[in-house]
Amino acid sequence: MTPRPASPADPSPADASVFGPEAQFSGFFDDPRWALAIIRATVLEAAHPQVGAALVDNSTFVVHPWRRLRNTFLSMRRMFDPDPAVRERETARLNRLHARMSGSDSHGRSYDAMDRATRAWVVATLFESGVTMRRLSGQPLERATMAHMYAAYRGFLAALDGDADELPESLNDFWRYFDRVVEDELEDTEAARVILYRLFDHLPAPPLLAGVPTLWAAGRAVAGPLLGAITVASLPEPYRRRAGLPEMPGAQTLMQGAYLAAGFARFLPQGVVDPESIIEVLSLSPGRDDPRARTATALAARMKRASALLRLLTPLGDDDVAGPDPSRTRGEGQRSAEEFFRQVLDQTGDGHLDWPDLAAMARELATRLDLDEPEETRLYDAFAAWWRELQAALDTDGDGRISPAEYAAAIPSLAGPALIRVAEVLFDATDKDGSGTIDAEEYRALFRTAFHRDLTTTDGAYGRSAFVGDFLSFMAGRRTSTPYDPLLADA
Known part of the structure; x- marks a missing residue:
């Protein structure tokens, strides 16, 4: 059995440093x-x-x-x-x-x-x-x-x-x-x-x-x-x-x-309860190209069979348990407007779309890319411009926020010039080397997965127009099973 790291009580105060691996x-x-x-x-x-x-x-x-x-x-x-x-x-x-x-x-x-x-x-x-x-x-x-x-x-x-x-x-x-x-x-x-x-x-x-x-x-x-x-x-x-x-x-x-x-x-042996590994595995979406996702996919298949058996034995009627109502979705691989508003736009869960929701999106993107101050500010500014555009187009009652009903009544207004600008700024922030394309390493930094097979081109790079198009398709078309799901939609 591999010994575990010393507990906080083990190192003596004289030897342990305030920061680093020996800190309390x-x-x-x-x-x-x-x-x-x-x-x-x-x-x-x-x-x-x-x-x-x-x-x-x-x-x-x-x-x-x-x-x-x-x-x-x-x-x-x-x-x-x-x-x-x-x-x-x-x-x-x-x-x-x-x-x-x-x-x-x-x-x-x-x-x-x-x-x-x-x-x-x-x-x-x-x-x-x-x-x-x-x-x-x-x-x-x-x-x-x-x-x-x-x-x-x-x-x-x-x-x-x-x-x-x-x-x-x-x-x-x-x-x-x-x-x-x-x-x-x-x-x-x-x-x-x-x-x-x-x-x-x-x-x-x-x-x-x-x-x-x-x-x-x-x-x-x-x-x-x-x-x-x-x-x-x-x-x-x-x-x-x-x-x-x-x-x-x-x-x-x-x-x-x-x-x-x-x-x-x-x-237990070291690594069995390693929190970083556990969090990373729980964050995997089955079906991704990440090598670890193959194990996740196999595990998910087994759990689905167990879930089906449990549901037969103890049927649960709650919407959260039963999953989305198929009658409210628009087809395979798509969300309804209600689901998109709840899962993607309303990041804070207060039932409305306002600036904190878009700021939360910018914060998640900046965190994943570990941006420096200039790039981070540029990204926040792009989201702020998008929020102003959304307010002008969708906030019909002037209360400073957008309700699900206001959003559903003006869905096409979501993908205006400001959202295109958000996609372009995000591309520039992801393209760390300024090559004009996103390579596999840059792609993993943003999406935390390998190149998705549908996005891999002959030269192994992801271009600006394809990136912007996919981002707009996700935000306006409400597609599911895209790289943007774990980025903005997953729990």
């Missing part, structure tokens, strides 16, 4: 318990009014949770990379991303994702949830280890903000700070409720399992409520009481059992 935080990446802890931390973040408002207005975690998970995991890997250049590049990217998020919540209170105190709270929840994870699973951190890990998180905040002054310097003062924020600032926000109840109960299948909705729904019906109960039970008691969160009988025992069980997976 790095050991969490391959710890299965971290999955439970990160959900808990996300709820505590969302319970902060500023974070909660930003999530509701800008985040894609409801409609595209698996994509959000993959991007978050990648970002955290970069932020704790041993190479300072990697950390600095990711810091700059995160700051540009957050600088674009500001507005007002449903109570008229302003929020700003660059607010230093709010960013400090996000870092605080990650540290505190890591400590709580070890405590709940019967392996509490030693004082010296905990202090060194806290220094790592303050270093994380300093990398983002230039200093860590918004977090107390000493560990003792941190606990007083944490308790004060929980008692005085956290609220029963919409975002926290969505994560605890709507997200767990209606979590869409990852791309790998999208073809077996019945089997996925059956498993989700059991796991969703349990995961919600475990998370609620792990939250600080003052917040549970003030938010009126219910507690199931035996939830504390269930929670501790879940953390203990997840902890046993640490003893």
Whole structure:
């Protein structure tokens, strides 16, 4: 059996560095318990009014949770990379991303994702949830280890903000700070409720399992409520009481059992529970040219047979379980207007199309291509011009957003000159070497798959006109099973 990497408690504070493979935080990446802890931390973040408002207005975690998970995991890997250049590049990217998020919540209170105190709270929840994870699973951190890990998180905040002054310097003062924020600032926000109840109960299948909705729904019906109960039970008691969160009988025992069980997976051979590999496999769409997709396709075929048998035994009538109604689709390989609006245009899942939805598309594209500031700004500007064109053509009631009915009434207006410009800017950003064509490596950077056989030309390159045509065909023609599905439509 191959030994697993050292746990966060193993390296001595004198030897471990703040960043890199021996940092206290790095050991969490391959710890299965971290999955439970990160959900808990996300709820505590969302319970902060500023974070909660930003999530509701800008985040894609409801409609595209698996994509959000993959991007978050990648970002955290970069932020704790041993190479300072990697950390600095990711810091700059995160700051540009957050600088674009500001507005007002449903109570008229302003929020700003660059607010230093709010960013400090996000870092605080990650540290505190890591400590709580070890405590709940019967392996509490030693004082010296905990202090060194806290220094790592303050270093994380300093990398983002230039200093860590918004977090107390000493560990003792941190606990007083944490308790004060929980008692005085956290609220029963919409975002926290969505994560605890709507997200767990209606979590869409990852791309790998999208073809077996019945089997996925059956498993989700059991796991969703349990995961919600475990998370609620792990939250600080003052917040549970003030938010009126219910507690199931035996939830504390269930929670501790879940953390203990997840902890046993640490003893499996290295790579078996590697989160990066698991996330990548779940993100594969069966039928793609990626070599790993052949295994995914075979697995999906087996799961479809199991799903069909389960459906015969326990028929489920929910639309989400049964899949799309064939009467609402326009034919093989196409989406209905309703499905296209919900799966592609409404990235934030609020039932309307507005600027945050298009900004989310730009953010995903820029993240995949790891764009520098000039190219990223150019892409955002192209999407902003498209949004202005859409508003002028489709927003008939002048409320600043586009409803599904307004979209359905003026579908041809979607593919105007501004959308063509978006496609051209995206092509230029993907064509890293400026050759005028997209080669196989550049194609993989954007689509995370090999050249699709339908797009491979005789010289193994993907030209501008073909690229722009395929992008417009996807956005205007609502085709499915294209390279753009995992990019903008998959969960």
